[in-house]
Amino acid sequence: MSYDLPKAYDFKSTEQRLYKWWEESGFFQPSNDPNKPGFDPAKKPFVISIPPANVTGELHLGHAMFVAMEDLMIRYHRMKGESTLWLPGTDHAGIATQLQVEKALAKEGIKRDQLGREEFVRRTWEWKEKYGGIITGQIRRLGASCDWTRERFTLDEGLSRAVREAFVRLYEKGLIYRGTRLINWSPGLRTAVSDLEVEYTQESGFLYYFKYMLADNPDEFIPVATTRPETILGDTAVTVHPEDERYRRFIGRKVLVPMLGREIPVIADDYVDREFGTGALKITPAHDPNDYQIGQRYGLEMISILDKEARINANGSSYAGLDRFEARKQLWADMKTAGLVIKEEPYLMNVPRSQRGGEIVEPMISDQWFVAIQPLADAALKVVRDGDIDIVPDRFTKVYYNWLENIQDWCISRQLWWGHRIPVWYCDECGKMTVVREDPSACSHCGSSRIRQDEDVLDTWFSSGLWPFSTLGWPEETPDYKYFYPTSVLETGYDILFFWVARMIMDGLEFTGQIPFHTVYLHGLIRDEHGHKMSKTKGNVIDPLGVMDEMGTDALRFTLLVGSTPGNDTNLSLKKVEANRNFANKIWNAGRFIIGELEKAPAAPQGEPEWTLPDSWIWARLQTLIADVDRLFGGHQYGEAGRQIYEFFWGEFADWYLEIAKQQLAEGGDRAFYTAQTLVRVLDASLRLLHPFTPYVTEELWGHLKRAAQARSDQFAPKGGWEEALIIARWPQAQAAEGWEEDKVAEFTLIQETIRAIRNLRAEKKVTPGKRIPATIVCGDRLAAFQAQSRTLASLAALDASQLVLIASLPEKPQGQASLVVSGIEIYLPLAGLVDVEGERARLQKEFEETQSQIERLETLLSSSFGQRAPAAVVEKERQKLAAFQETASKLKEQLANL
């Protein structure tokens, strides 16, 4: 059987086929499954819970990033032989999904209120069934080796039970309470949102100055400034600084609310900044967080002036019914007429906007459910402080502390329809609340059946916080929960450290008594190639699906993985993806060549193998690489590991060893066999190392390699034989050093330098490429190594092998030839037409001067205190360099004299 592999790697015909095969073969499922016979509880598993994607979402680069990163970790641990579980799933994403469905309904001219709650929820489920599979299909395309048999959805029956359990437990502990508080209200969505869901944007507005007339004297007023004049309608005090001479006389008196004529007190508080505005502050406790605090302190009345859609309510008297911005205009105009306006000036202010809808959020007094977060936060702080959870990169630890140390109670109720309904029932009979795990039929206090459930649903993140254990069966002690929990690594973008990660840690500790994972790995955000945030309006969005269509999944994955460092944003450009598509193709073609040679290689010889210098070199380099990759993976430096593998594969294996192997194969016999064997072994190991980065091309090629090798003989099999698939193949292990490695690498490096120097000179002298030229190489005590490699030398430097002279010393230097010195090795090349003696002299002179300056630098260095103070080994290294430069310099001098 002979392989006729296509000339270029064809990812289109590969990816889907391999994914299907992997999945159907059960490779994505843990090798040690607690639900299957032969389960060994002593084996430690490696587990990642996927960050659940929005069920109606579309794949973007953020998904591509976390899938690539997590799949890398999962595949690595799987290949290391660990029982590995990557649990996938989706999030119902309350607000986002409801918005999408409402938008779709709006196209049909339907409003959600017309449908009613039940029908709306039914339609949303329909929507979920229809579109919910899209995102998971797209995640599959990225090669995600998730165990789809364990896929979960946050509104699943099981997860809903976990949510109930969590809510009731917190309630019973007194950590969930219902309260009337100032919260952020999103008028368009008609729901409360948490502090985290509000974003502040700097926008230009006005600072409005006006008069607060004294109630007891129509000629006196306090000047006040505000950015939101409409809130005047809800003012219940004016505050001045107690030591402000300007306003001292007003303290304790009453002022009149403009247009409404309500009398409100003037109070003193040192919260007021005398420098800002007029130094007098109006207080609207019902519509401003700071005013709320002051209001609480002084027991001020709270007057809400807005309804749920941010229209002025009855408290706004004649302004009732007006939209908040309309009211602002109207009221200001009326105040102007009434002579209460002083001035308005342009002002740059921070406007709170809803993260989802983008509309301006209003602080409002409202009845909501809260989690008393302090006890949970304290526990979550402790585990990170104690080092039980490691945050990578480390600097986010501080961010995490800072947030938890200043955390406010979490508003968990949302006035939406799509989500987990709050498990609280109110009794119309006795007025008490029933909070239970199972839907009750009667009030738990008076037994009345006249009960109704709370209308609100829970914040989406309430269920997300339970994700690492709710997905494993909690609150049941299922086999999965017992074996896979706590999970290992939580990998996600740093932008949801607070939203999600912190809450999982709090919830994990609270509900399971354990940390939910021991490591948090945070990746950065993906930006465009100039570091700008991708957005539809800017038109700089890169669609990962398009990129995969064009260049293949491996290219995209490798780019994301290698182009990033933990916690830092990554600028992605298609140029980079293209370069990595080329890399995939490079892998393919190197493999294609090796497979072809493997088929032609002679039979395995008897006796001890004989390795050439290049064989030894590439093998030693491979061992170093394997050790380095393991070290880097251990330190979560996946990008650097990928770069090193890339560099090894392309820069050393393909560029050098493969070229040399062609020579060695041409020699035939044992040499050809051992060369083929080396090629196969290094390729096999490289494919294993690369597999977590570029799973498709490596699996495909490895399959071909395996079949071709099996068709030949077992001599080409890796130690331990060929596994069923690369995805479950053993991770390479570095061989212990045997002592020869350093010398062989140094020897080979010298040959490489010699070849480069000759190539360089040829290019400079414009020798016809490929034209064989004679050469004399004087290599002194290193003669043996050069003799052994003469064919390699001749071939790679395009020398005429029959006229190549290798000699330990030369009594008389050749005349009129181009000459080189490399680490003390002299090279003479009788280049035809080399008449330009002056040019040659100039070149050698320049070379000599450069060498001389290196000598001077090193001499100065060694005679400085470096010579005495630096470690002996470091000094010795520099001494050797100096000796080499001196040798080179003296030989260059001879050559100059010879010209």
Next chain:
RNA sequence: GGGCGGUUAGCUCAGUUGGUUAGAGCAUUGCGUUGACAUCGCAAAGGCCGUAGGUUCGAGUCCUAUACCGCCCACCA
């Protein structure tokens, strides 16, 4: 206001226990194609490692200050 990150080749970025000639990809320049690969090869050019101090025998790497860019948290009406 508090905190964090970045500043290295024309562009985009690596460079993790400080070791003395700073790397890659892309772009540029020159040469090259019947035999793994033009999604390629060979070579060239390109860098006071933001600035100023300090520690050290030695600093892109550690410390301090500073400038510019970006981000997060807080949210002075």
